[in-house]
Amino acid sequence: MLNKTAHLSPSKQLAMNYFRVAIVLFGAQLLFGLVIGLQYLFPGFLYEVVDFSVARMIHINALVVWMLYAMIGSVYLMLPDETGIEKPVGMGLGKLAFWVLTAAVAVVVVVFLFIQVGPGKESSIWFINEGREYLEAPRWADIGIVVVVLIFYANVFFTYMKGKKTGIMTVMVANLMAVAGLYLAGMFFTDNISMDQYWWWWVIHLWVEATWEVFVGTLAAYALLRVIGAKREIVEMWLWIEVLMLFGSGILGLGHHYFWIGTPEYWWEIGALFSSLEPVPLVAMFVHVLYDWGKEQGAHEAGGKGNAITNGPTMAWVTVNAFGNFLGAGIWGFFHTLPQVNIYTHGSQFTAAHGHLAFFGAYATILVGMMYLGIQDSYGLKKLKATFKSKMALFLITFGMLGMAVALTIAGYEQVLVERAELGAGWQAFFTAQNLPWYVQAMVWREIMGVVVFLGFVYLVWDLLTIGKVEAAAEEA
Amino acid sequence: MNFHMFEQCHDVACNNFFAWLNQGPLTLTIVLHTIIILPMFWIYFSEKKKLQQGKED
Amino acid sequence: MAGKKASVWTSISFWRRSAAWVTGLATILLIWLTFDTMAQIRMGTDQELKEGIKRRIPAPTVINYKIDYKYDEKRGLEAPVIGPEKQPLFGKELSPKEAAALLHLGKLTSQSKNCMDCHTLLGNGGYYAPDLTKAWLDPMWEQTMPAMTGKKTKEEAMVAFLMHPDKYPTHARMMPNLGITEQEAKGLVAFLKHMSSIDTNGYPRGFSKTIKEFQTGGTYAK
Ligand code: HEM
Ligand code: HEM
Numbered sequence: 079m080l081n082k083t084a085h086l087s088p089s090k091q092l093a094m095n096y097f098r099v100a101i102v103l104f105g106a107q108l109l110f111g112l113v114i115g116l117q118y119l120f121p122g123f124l125y126e127v128v129d130f131s132v133a134r135m136i137h138i139n140a141l142v143v144w145m146l147y148a149m150i151g152s153v154y155l156m157l158p159d160e161t162g163i164e165k166p167v168g169m170g171l172g173k174l175a176f177w178v179l180t181a182a183v184a185v186v187v188v189v190f191l192f193i194q195v196g197p198g199k200e201s202s203i204w205f206i207n208e209g210r211e212y213l214e215a216p217r218w219a220d221i222g223i224v225v226v227v228l229i230f231y232a233n234v235f236f237t238y239m240k241g242k243k244t245g246i247m248t249v250m251v252a253n254l255m256a257v258a259g260l261y262l263a264g265m266f267f268t269d270n271i272s273m274d275q276y277w278w279w280w281v282i283h284l285w286v287e288a289t290w291e292v293f294v295g296t297l298a299a300y301a302l303l304r305v306i307g308a309k310r311e312i313v314e315m316w317l318w319i320e321v322l323m324l325f326g327s328g329i330l331g332l333g334h335h336y337f338w339i340g341t342p343e344y345w346w347e348i349g350a351l352f353s354s355l356e357p358v359p360l361v362a363m364f365v366h367v368l369y370d371w372g373k374e375q376g377a378h379e380a381g382g383k384g385n386a387i388t389n390g391p392t393m394a395w396v397t398v399n400a401f402g403n404f405l406g407a408g409i410w411g412f413f414h415t416l417p418q419v420n421i422y423t424h425g426s427q428f429t430a431a432h433g434h435l436a437f438f439g440a441y442a443t444i445l446v447g448m449m450y451l452g453i454q455d456s457y458g459l460k461k462l463k464a465t466f467k468s469k470m471a472l473f474l475i476t477f478g479m480l481g482m483a484v485a486l487t488i489a490g491y492e493q494v495l496v497e498r499a500e501l502g503a504g505w506q507a508f509f510t511a512q513n514l515p516w517y518v519q520a521m522v523w524r525e526i527m528g529v530v531v532f533l534g535f536v537y538l539v540w541d542l543l544t545i546g547k548v549e550a551a552a553e554e555a
Numbered sequence: 556m557n558f559h560m561f562e563q564c565h566d567v568a569c570n571n572f573f574a575w576l577n578q579g580p581l582t583l584t585i586v587l588h589t590i591i592i593l594p595m596f597w598i599y600f601s602e603k604k605k606l607q608q609g610k611e612d
Numbered sequence: 613m614a615g616k617k618a619s620v621w622t623s624i625s626f627w628r629r630s631a632a633w634v635t636g637l638a639t640i641l642l643i644w645l646t647f648d649t650m651a652q653i654r655m656g657t658d659q660e661l662k663e664g665i666k667r668r669i670p671a672p673t674v675i676n677y678k679i680d681y682k683y684d685e686k687r688g689l690e691a692p693v694i695g696p697e698k699q700p701l702f703g704k705e706l707s708p709k710e711a712a713a714l715l716h717l718g719k720l721t722s723q724s725k726n727c728m729d730c731h732t733l734l735g736n737g738g739y740y741a742p743d744l745t746k747a748w749l750d751p752m753w754e755q756t757m758p759a760m761t762g763k764k765t766k767e768e769a770m771v772a773f774l775m776h777p778d779k780y781p782t783h784a785r786m787m788p789n790l791g792i793t794e795q796e797a798k799g800l801v802a803f804l805k806h807m808s809s810i811d812t813n814g815y816p817r818g819f820s821k822t823i824k825e826f827q828t829g830g831t832y833a834k
C-alpha cells in the first residue's frame with residue numbers, strides 16, 4: 079500500500095493517498111472506541127483527563143472523516159475507469175485540496191484532544207467545538223471542508239463532462255452534489271433546540287439513509303463490473319432501481335427522527351411508513367450482488383474458465399456489505415423505527431447497537447473492499463487472491479462487530495424495559511438500569527468484542543501493507 | 556366502542572393541511588405514497604409505447 | 613428493433629425516469645412539510661404565553677412560569693403544562709429580552725461544553741448519562757440535590773452542581789468539572805427549564821408516573 083504507485087494514473091495515486099489517511103483514522107476511531115467502552119466499566123479511567131465526551135467525539139468524528147476520505151478515494155479510483163480519462167481536470171488543485179484537508183483534520187483533532195471545551199461564547203463554536211453530535215467540527219473547519227469538497231467535486235464534475243458518461247458516473251455526479259449540499263444544513267447556530275435538531279437530522283439521516291446509501295450502490299455496481307465482470311446493462315439497471323427505492327423511502331423516512339423533538343404529530347405516520355420501506359432496497363441490493371455473482375460464476379464454470387472473481391478480498395467485503403447493510407440498517411433499523419416502539423427505545427443502547435451494525439455493515443465493509451481494489455491497481459495485478467491475513471481480518475472484524483451489536487442489543491432491552499417502561503426514565507431510573515447485572519455484563523462483552531475487532535484491524539493493516547507484494551511475486555512465478 | 560381508528564386532531568396545532576389529513580387510519584401516509592406511485596403508471600405506459608415503436612432509450 | 617426488448621421492466625430508461633420522478637417528488641414533499649413544521653416549531657412569543665396560547669416551543673420567558681408534565685387524556689400521552697402560576701427562575705421575573713439572552717447563553721454553553729456527547733437532549737446524543745429533556749422536572753432536584761448542595765431552591769442546587777459536579781456525585785459514574793462559570797450555569801439552568809417546556813409528543817413516556825412513585829417511595833430504585 080505504501081510504494082509501487084508510481085505507474086498509476088494521477089487520479090488513482092490520489093485515491094491511494096486518501097485511503098492511507100482513511101485507514102489511520104479508522105485505527106484512531108477503534109482506539110477511542112475502546113477508551114469509551116472502558117469508561118463504561120471503570121468510570122474513573124481518564125476522568126477529567128480525556129473525558130467520555132471528548133473520547134466519544136473523537137470516536138465518531140474519526141468515523142465520519144475516515145469514511146469521507148475513503149469515499150473520496152473510491153471516487154478518484156473509479157474516475158479513470160468510468161470516464162476513460164487518466165488525469166482528471168484540475169488535478170493540481172485536487173492534490174492541494176488533499177493536503178489542506180489533512181492538515182485541517184490534524185488541527186481539529188489536536189484541538190479536540192487538548193483544548194476540548196471552551197467558554198459559552200460564539201468564539202468556541204467557531205474555533206473549538208460546535209457541540210452537536212457528529213458535527214462537532216468547529217465552524218472554520220466546516221467552511222474549510224466545504225471548500226475542499228467543492229474542489230473535489232469540480233475535479234469529478236468536469237472530468238465527467240469531458241469523458242464518457244456512464245450510468246454509474248451519472249448517478250455518482252448527481253448524488254455527490256446532494257451529499258455536499260446537505261452538509262450546509264448543519265452549519266448554523268440557533269437557540270431553539272428543536273429547530274437545531276430538525277436540521278441536524280437533515281445532515282445525519284439524509285446522509286446515511288439516502289445519499290450515502292446511493293453512493294454505496296454506485297460503488298457496488300463498479301465493484302461488480304470489475305471484480306466478477308458483471309454486465310454493465312444489468313448493473314446499471316439495478317442501480318436506477320436502487321436509487322428509486324432508496325430515495326423514495328429514505329427522504330421522507332427522515333420523519334422517524336421527528337417523533338419526539340418538538341415537531342408535530344403528523345410525523346409519526348410519515349416517519350413510520352416511509353422508513354419501514356427503507357429495508358426494501360437493502361434486500362434488493364443483497365439479492366443483486368448474490369444474483370450477479372452466481373450468474374457470472376456459473377458462466378465461467380460452464381465455459382471451463384474457473385473462478386470468475388478477480389479480487390477475492392474485495393468480493394468478500396462487498397458480500398459482507400450486502401448482507402451487513404441489510405442486517406444492520408434494514409433489520410436493526412426497522413426494530414425501532416415505529417413510534418410505538420421508538421417512544422421507549424429512543425436514545426438507548428438499542429440505538430447504539432443499530433448505529434454500530436449499520437455503519438459497519440453499510441459503509442466500513444465496502445470501503446475496505448475499495449481499498450483492496452486500489453491495492454490491485456497499484457501492483458498492476460490481474461488477480462488478487464485473499465491471503466490468510468485477509469481472511470482473519472474479515473472474520474475477526476465482522477465477528478467482533480456482530481458480537482458488539484448483540485451485546486448492545488441485550489443492554490438495550492434491559493435499559494428499555496427497566497429504565498423506560500418500568501421506571502419512566504429520569505435520573506435514578508437511568509442509573510438503576512445502568513447497574514443491572516445483565517446490563518453490566520453486556521457492557522463487558524461489548525468491550526471484549528471491541529478488542530476482537532481491533533485484532534482484526536491489526537490483521538487488516540498488515541494485509542493491506544503486504545498482500546500486493548506477495549501476490550505480485552506469485553504472479554511473476 | 557371506540558377503536559380510535561378515526562380521531563379528531565388533538566395536536567397542538569390542527570389548522571394545517573397535514574394535520575387535517577392525519578385523522579383517519581393511515582390516511583396521511585397513504586395519500587403521500589399514492590401521489591408518489593401513481594404517476595409511475597404513466598411513465599410505464601409511455602415507456603411501453605416508446606419500446607413498441609422501436610425507439611432506443 | 614421490434615421484439616428486441618419488449619419488457620418495460622428491463623428498460624433502463626423506465627427506471628431512470630421513475631427514479632428521477634420519485635426523488636423529485638419526495639424532495640418537494642419534504643420541503644413542503646419542512647415549511648409547515650418550521651411554522652409550528654418556531655419559538656412562541658411572550659404575548660402568547662400571557663394569553664395561555666399553546667406553542668410547541670414556548671417563548672424564552674416560559675422560565676418565569678411553573679412547568680409541569682402531565683398525562684393528557686385526549687392525546688394519550690404526557691404534555692407540558694405551563695403556568696398559569698409564575699415560578700420565576702432565581703426568584704426574579706425576567707423581561708423577554710433578559711430571558712432570551714439567558715437562554716442564548718445557556719444554549720451556547722451546552723454546545724461549547726459538549727453536553728450532547730454524554731447526555732441525550734430530546735433523546736439525541738450520548739448514552740453515558742441521563743436524558744436531559746425533562747431534567748428540570750426530575751424528582752432528584754426536589755429534595756435530594758438541594759440538601760446535598762446546601763441550597764434552598766432547585767435552580768440554585770443546579771447551578772452548584774453544574775459548576776462543581778465532581779463535588780456532588782451521586783453515582784460512581786461522575787460528571788466531570790467542565791469549568792462552567794456561575795453565569796454560564798445560570799444560562800444552562802434556563803436552557804434546561806426551557807427544554808422541559810417543549811411539547812415532545814409524550815417523550816419520555818411515564819415520566820410523571822415516576823415522579824409520583826418517587827414521591828410516595830414506591831419504586832424499586834435504591
Ligand atoms: C446505513 C444505513 C444506516 C446507518 C449508518 C444508520 C445509523 C444510525 C445511527 C448512528 C443512529 C443514531 C443517531 C444518534 O446518534 O442519535 C441511527 C438512529 C436511528 N436509525 Fe439508523 N441508520 C441506518 C439506516 C436505518 C434504517 C434503514 C432505519 C429504519 C428502517 C433506521 C432507523 C433508525 C431510527 C429509528 C433511529 C433513531 C433511534 C433513536 O430514536 O434513538 N436506520 N441510525
Ligand atoms: C473497538 C470497537 C468499538 C468500541 C469499543 C466502540 C464503542 C463505542 C461506545 C462506547 C460508544 C458510545 C455510545 C454511548 O454514547 O453510550 C460508541 C458510539 C458510536 N460508535 Fe463505536 N465502538 C467501536 C467501533 C465502532 C465502529 C467500527 C463503528 C462504525 C463503523 C462505530 C460507530 C459508532 C457510532 C456511529 C457511535 C454513535 C452511536 C449513537 O450515537 O447511537 N464504532 N462506540
Ligand SMILES: [Fe+2]
Nearest residue numbers: 283287332334
Ligand atoms: Fe434515520
